[in-house]
Amino acid sequence: MTPDLQDRPAPIRPLLPRWMPFLLVVGLIGMAARQGFRPIGDPDTWWHLRLGDDLWRSWNFTDPAPWTRFATEPWVTTQWLPEVIASRVEHVFGLPGVVSLLCAGLVLLAAVLYLTCRGEADVLAATVATLVAFLGMSATLTPRPQLVSFILLLVVTSAWLRTTRDLRPRWWLIPLSWLWACSHGMWFSGIAVGAVVVVGLILDHRIRGVIALRLLAIPVSSLILASMTPAGPRLLASPFAVAGVTEFITEWASPSIHDLSAAATAGMIAVVALTWARGRQVAWTQIGLLLLATCWAMLSARTVTLAAAMVAPLMAAALQSLLPGDTPRVSRRELAALGGAVVAALAVVTLLLPAATATPANVPNALNAFLDRLPPHTVVFNDFKLGGWLLWRHPSLEPVIDGRAEAFPRAQFEGYIRTSQVNNGWEKFLETTGSSYALVKEHSPLAIALADRLRWRAVGRDDGYLLLAAPTGAGG
Numbered sequence: 112m113t114p115d116l117q118d119r120p121a122p123i124r125p126l127l128p129r130w131m132p133f134l135l136v137v138g139l140i141g142m143a144a145r146q147g148f149r150p151i152g153d154p155d156t157w158w159h160l161r162l163g164d165d166l167w168r169s170w171n172f173t174d175p176a177p178w179t180r181f182a183t184e185p186w187v188t189t190q191w192l193p194e195v196i197a198s199r200v201e202h203v204f205g206l207p208g209v210v211s212l213l214c215a216g217l218v219l220l221a222a223v224l225y226l227t228c229r230g231e232a233d234v235l236a237a238t239v240a241t242l243v244a245f246l247g248m249s250a251t252l253t254p255r256p257q258l259v260s261f262i263l264l265l266v267v268t269s270a271w272l273r274t275t276r277d278l279r280p281r282w283w284l285i286p287l288s289w290l291w292a293c294s295h296g297m298w299f300s301g302i303a304v305g306a307v308v309v310v311g312l313i314l315d316h317r318i319r320g321v322i323a324l325r326l327l328a329i330p331v332s333s334l335i336l337a338s339m340t341p342a343g344p345r346l347l348a349s350p351f352a353v354a355g356v357t358e359f360i361t362e363w364a365s366p367s368i369h370d371l372s373a374a375a376t377a378g379m380i381a382v383v384a385l386t387w388a389r390g391r392q393v394a395w396t397q398i399g400l401l402l403l404a405t406c407w408a409m410l411s412a413r414t415v416t417l418a419a420a421m422v423a424p425l426m427a428a429a430l431q432s433l434l435p436g437d438t439p440r441v442s443r444r445e446l447a448a449l450g451g452a453v454v455a456a457l458a459v460v461t462l463l464l465p466a467a468t469a470t471p472a473n474v475p476n477a478l479n480a481f482l483d484r485l486p487p488h489t490v491v492f493n494d495f496k497l498g499g500w501l502l503w504r505h506p507s508l509e510p511v512i513d514g515r516a517e518a519f520p521r522a523q524f525e526g527y528i529r530t531s532q533v534n535n536g537w538e539k540f541l542e543t544t545g546s547s548y549a550l551v552k553e554h555s556p557l558a559i560a561l562a563d564r565l566r567w568r569a570v571g572r573d574d575g576y577l578l579l580a581a582p583t584g585a586g587g
Contacts, residue, residue, distance in 0.1 A: 132238035133445070136225050137452040139245060143221040144456040146252065147213035148464070151206055152472035153253040154496040155514040157503035159190065160209070163198025166191050172341035178502055179509040180490075181544070182518035187342050187349045189296035190256035197254075210468040213254040214460040220252070220262050221245060222453050224423060226441070227269040231424045232431035233438050234445075240379075240427035247376035247419030250412065251362070257416075260297040263287065264420045267301035268400070271308040272424055275396045278318060280325045288333035292340050296349055299337075300407075300417055305330035307403050311396030352517035359524040360516050362413040376408050376419045379426045386429035401425060474500045475550070477573035482508065485548070492530070492546040492557075494576065501550075511544050533560045546581065553577040 165176060172188050188194075200208040224244055228237035248261060267288075270281050284305065292298040309326045312318045318326060338344040357363040366373040383401055387393045400421060408418035431438055470476060474497060487507040498513025512519065512527050526540035533556045549567065551558050558577050561567040567579040 132235045133448065135238050136221075136241055136449070139225075139242060140218055140221045140449075140452045140456050143217040143245070144214045144460050146249075147210060147217050147254070148460060148468075149210070150468045150470055150472035151209060151213075151254055153255060154473075154499050156209070156254045156499070157471075158499035158513055158515060159194050159255060160198050160201055161499075161503040161506065162188065162191075163194035163196070164202075166195050167198060170341075173343050173345070177518065178506070179511070179513070181509070181511055181523055182513075182515060183523075184518050184520055186352065186515060186518045187345050189292075189298075189342060189346060189349050190294060191341065192290075192293040193256040193259055193295070197256075205469050206471065207464050207466075207468045209254055210464060211460060213258075215457055216258040216262070217252055218453050218456050220248075220258065220265075222449055223262055223265045224248075224420070225449065227265045227424050228427035229441055229445075230269055231272065231438070232427035233434065233436065236430035236434060237427045239430055240423050243375055243379055243426070244419045244423035247372050247379060247422075248416040250370065250372035251416045256295045257297065257413075259291070259294040260300065261416055261420055263291045263294075264297075264300055264304070264417060265423070268304050268421055268424060271304055274326065275308060275312065275394070278312070278322060278326075280329060282329065284329050285332045285336060289336045289340065292337040292346060293342075297417065299334075299350055302330045302333050302337075303403060304400065304421070305333070307399040308396050311394065311399040314395040349517075355521050356516050356519065356524050357411070359528065363411045363516075366408065366412045366415050370412065370415075372419070373408070373412070373415050376415050376422065379419065379422045380405055380408060383422060383425045383429045386432060391432070397425060471500065471504070473574065474504075475571075475573035475576040475578070478550070478571045478576075478578050479504065481571050481578065489548065490544055490546045492541060492544060492549040492551070494551050494555075495527075495531075497550055497576070511546060531555075531557050533557055538565070548581065549579045550576055551579075 161178070162175065166172065166188065172191055175186065175188050177183070197209055197212060200212055204211070221241070225237060225241045228240040228244070231237070232240065251257060252261075267284060270284055273279075274281060284301075288298065288301055291301060306327075309318075309323065309330065312326070313323055334347075338347050340346055342349075353360070353363065368374055368377060380401065387397075404418040404421035404425075407414040407421065482501075482505045485505075485508060488509055489507075490509045490511065491501060493501055493510040493512065495512055495514075498510045501508055501510045502513055512523065526536075526543070529535070530537040530540045531551075537557075537560075548570075549557070549561055551561075553572055553575055558579065561579050562569065566582050568582075569577055570580045571578040
């Protein structure tokens with residue numbers, strides 16, 4: 112007797128193979144937490160904490176204190192909200208609290224990145240895109256307000272991709288843009304995504320008339336609302352504030368394909384373009400987003416991360432097109448597992464955060480006692496990476512340069528580089544600044560020249576840095 116095949120129970124799809132890629136995402140969340148599990152060493156974190164302290168006391172968002180006589184250019188507090196939050200956390204919990212904030216930001220970034228990719232593809236394709244994109248973003252994942260931009264760019268890009276499918280305006284993007292404009296100077300990148308999608312939908316002949324105007328109202332209203340933050344209308348011009356000195360800032364230099372992050376991001380763009388070249392018709396919205404991401408990838412080392420965030424969902428969708436089957440919706444079980452991984456990672460960070468994170472990294476901590484004894488307003492010719500630390504740890508001193516690039520005139524950067532390299536006119540610039548001390552890399556050209564030519568004497572050294580004092584009567 113032949114059994115009726117229709118009466119046979121449907122084969123159970125093995126769950127383990129399908130969920131194995133997701134386990135890699137869980138591992139990535141753990142790795143993200145571990146990446147921030149170290150003492151703070153980013154040279155810009157310190158002046159962000161100093162600014163947060165100042166803003167908490169003064170609530171002066173339109174005219175921040177220059178801190179040093181050499182920061183003569185007007186600048187805008189484009190990142191005041193995370194700066195104030197981080198400074199309050201540091202005030203209560205010390206630097207380990209700031210490290211915890213970083214770990215939380217990295218874990219949240221990994222989770223949002225996966226969910227953004229998962230909205231465009233199944234678990235396998237989303238996992239691959241997530242892992243590669245996180246690698247593309249890894250070079251700039253430091254304890255700075257820019258983490259907010261990376262997370263919100265993923266949220267905004269995902270929202271606009273959903274709009275390309277249902278043509279629904281997501282009005283919540285407008286207040287989100289205001290919050291973003293209070294958090295980091297790259298707030299305009301989200302508005303650019305919205306504008307590109309709306310133009311793409313018009314070119315695809317999918318919207319017109321009232322629907323087009325309603326969607327266009329979102330990026331336009333977001334731009335208007337950005338001028339209504341506590342920083343005021345000057346915020347609109349802030350993206351161009353560093354244009355005159357970008358050549359002196361490493362992170363604004365052109366990206367190199369030899370850099371792992373840039374290479375990973377370029378590879379993502381290539382995968383998407385090659386997949387589209389297989390012959391299927393590609394919408395203008397997708398082309399526009401890929402072109403915008405490519406521009407970010409080519410602009411500077413710092414904006415490579417923006418490109419990786421934007422390309423991630425496009426890559427996930429491209430990989431999904433090569434796989435059989437449709438994209439299933441994210442299940443409650445999947446969300447619960449992801450949420451559990453996030454909570455577990457943050458719990459481990461909170462419980463096991465080492466006491467070593469209470470001490471700044473890559474700075475000459477052993478010289479603190481000596482620097483504390485210097486008279487107020489003493490000018491210190493400093494290594495560039497120590498400027499922010501001096502502003503935070505020794506606020507009474509005046510470093511000649513720090514990471515607030517837009518606050519310094521071009522001539523200050525030129526003179527600083529000339530002096531650091533001991534080129535023609537270096538002694539004149541040193542004299543002009545009135546520097547009484549120099550805190551520079553040990554065995555650097557300037558350290559040798561100060562000791563041999565000008566008879567500056569070494570008064571301390573630590574962590575590869577040398578503190579030199581000018582001869583009596585020299586300097587300011």
